[in-house]
Amino acid sequence: MTLRQQSSPHTRGARSTARVMLWVMLATLPGLVAQTVFFGWGNLINVMWCIALAIGAEAAVLRLRQRPLGFYLSDNTAALTGLLLGLALPPFTPWWVSAVAVISAIVMAKQLYGGLGSNPFNPAMVGYALVLISFPVAMTTNWAAPAGLLNGTPGFVETLGIISMGQQTAIDAYTMATPLDVYKHEIGALVADEVRQHPSFGDGIAKGWEWVNLAFLAGGLALLYLKVITWHIPVSVLATLAMTSLAFGSNQDLYAPLSLHMLAGATMLGAFFIATDPVSAATSHQGKLVYGAGIGLLLYIIRTWGSYPDAVAFAVLLMNFAVPLIDHYTPPRTYGHRKPRRGIAHKSSK
Incomplete structure (x- = not known):
């Protein structure tokens, strides 16, 4: 009888990569709902656009690398990268800025290193940092004001038009600096009580933002x-x-x-x-x-x-x-040893 030889580990769990990534994506839903309720449709549109683009970019690179599309796309990692970027980017980010972030994350930070498991850097954060440095105006002036402030919150169709057409005048009518940005730049000239009079703080810690963070905390x-x-x-x-x-x-x-x-x-x-x-x-x-x-x-x-x-x-x-x-x-202690063998002492003992 011929026995099939495989490398360790020989035990297999019920949690596949695809299922784990799906659970992570589902856990972000409370935060996405809170973003939509308090800041409008922008993040939801960004999420849909970034996920679609991430899957498309990954498929294109896999095709060039002659890898099976179904096997690699089904692990949901590309979709999760797009989802995280859609959640992190400002709600009114122009579509081309989102595209640069997603393509950089998938192509440069993931696939060029060999794909899942080989990337040394978080792909979503590589894409985010790249566009933050490359498009500072778009990444700092397109944060939506909380619902009910300024001129209100645009509807789904209007938000889609702002994102797709880059209507800066329309964007200016619905945007506001984030509470962290306001506090950072005004506390030098004002005291805390005066800074908190800014509309972005509302009657709580940071109008809308505290509920978004609590929603992501619940998902976490x-x-x-x-x-x-x-x-x-x-x-x-x-x-x-x-x-x-x-x-x-x-x-x-x-x-x-x-x-x-x-x-x-x-x-x-x-x-x-x-x-x-x-x-x-x-x-x-x-x-x-x-x-x-x-x-x-x-x-x-x-x-x-x-x-x-x-x-x-x-x-x-x-x-x-x-x-x-x-x-x-910081390696863990291996079986049969009282202490983990690490660092210079470990090398010198060989």
Whole structure:
């Protein structure tokens, strides 16, 4: 009898990559619904456009690489990349800016490295950072005002026209700076109570933004409950961001308060859905804690003293650079050993 020889692991679980990616996509739905309710149809349109474009870009590259389309497209990773970009980009982002972000993410950050499992950087954040640097005006002036402010919120058809035609005059009628941006640029001349009089703060922490972040938090907790992700990275990101904010930002007349760091911008989306990318993140539990702490620290540093009011993309990409070093010094203990063999001591013992 001939036995089929295969490399380890020999056990197989019920969770395929496609199913895990689908669960992650479903977990983002509360956040997408909250974005649509409070900021209009822009993010929903971006999500549909970015997903379609991501699948198309991946199919084109797979065809050039002579890979089976059905096998690779069915893992849902391209669709998830498009979804995350659609959620992260400003609601009124012109279609061509979204296209550059998606194509860069799929082609440059994923397929040119060999596809799923070979990319050292988070593809969605590569695409986002590229367009943020290349199109700073489009990426900073197209944030939708919360529903009920300014001239209201445009309907689906009008929003589609703004995104597809790039009608800057129409965009200006519905846009507003984000709360993090307002606080960062006005706190130097005003005190905290005066800054909070800006309409973007509403009667709460950051009008609309707190509910969007709470919705993404709910989706992230669902992923933890389903054991799709572990707690190490999101808890480490949020705990480090909170501790750093409490340590350096206790004076709200100088720095953004903890509540704004936690419930404004892309904090919860970044902590639960972006930083936890299984390919580009650290692998061991100890490494994940270090990786998440680095992201949380960089988030605060860039938000407070950097040029950008939000910093999820740059924080994640910078820590992606550090992942090989983190994994090298934080391997798990192997069976039969009391301590993990790591770093210089491990090399010198060979």
